[in-house]
Amino acid sequence: MNQKQTYTLDEAKKKLEIYCVYQERCHKEVRQKLKQMHMIPEAIDAVIVHLLEHNFLNEERFAKAFVRGKFNIKKWGRRRLTLELKQKDISKYNINIGLKEIEESTYIDTFNTLAEKKASSIKETNVFKKKKKLADYLLYRGWETHLVYDKVNELIK
Template sequence: MNGRKEISADKALERLEALCAKSERCTDELRRKLVGWHIATSDIDEIISSLRRRRFVDDERFARAYVRDKWRFGHWGRRKILAGLSSKRIPSETARAAIDEEIDSGEYYNGLLHAAHTRLMRLGGADAGYEESTKVLRSLVAAGYETSLAVKALREAARIITEEGDD
């Protein structure tokens, strides 16, 4: 081992209860912790079941909180959020439902438009050319926004910037 003493299944359950009480966790995160603590597979299943039964862990609730946080604070697009939830082994139906529930389409597009406008202004505003626009588009797609929606927002942002310059 690595010098750490092994912990009992009861102690592991206690630790996870405290962890889940502090912030939302998903089943996959908890399972990985238990494996890292060298808890027996049969005990892992029992601990996870106990946590679910007592609502310490709920993957649907976790998915909604994850979507809210990544959208509101990280300004991630839907694609990046879906990939993040997938990496945590949240079923795609659960992930999509959380996105539909937590992200208003109009607010999503306005956030994307704001990001496109801000980034385009940083790279030259009305004088931004093809290269600058391509950089902005790449950054929006990398942030997880859908390409077609990002192109639409970029065009609208460029139009707005041009109109602002005409004033």
């Protein structure tokens, strides 16, 4: 049977509470989830207000968790983190609070370790091609250009 499942407001609230408890969510993800559930705009707003009031939804907390996770696991730099958070419609204010989760010394240590590990794994004899491969790899992960080019020139001669 291809019948759309419908939800009462209370059922939707319960379902989204579970959705938000499972992992931190941003407003955009919650709104998309409610649209997939075929909720009307008034109901979507009501559920979001409920989630905010009961602290299931908190964009500052989301930004912090997102930054910590992507930095520690995927080794993303600040530019990539900022871009990804902007795509999730997180405010500039919350993005900045999120980025404060990374200590400067840890940030630089992670960058250096990542760059050195990647540089040693590139099997390219042409110096220019090797530099380009390393730079592209680091830039794709969102590390700042000045850091990337200084490090590339330091590691590959």
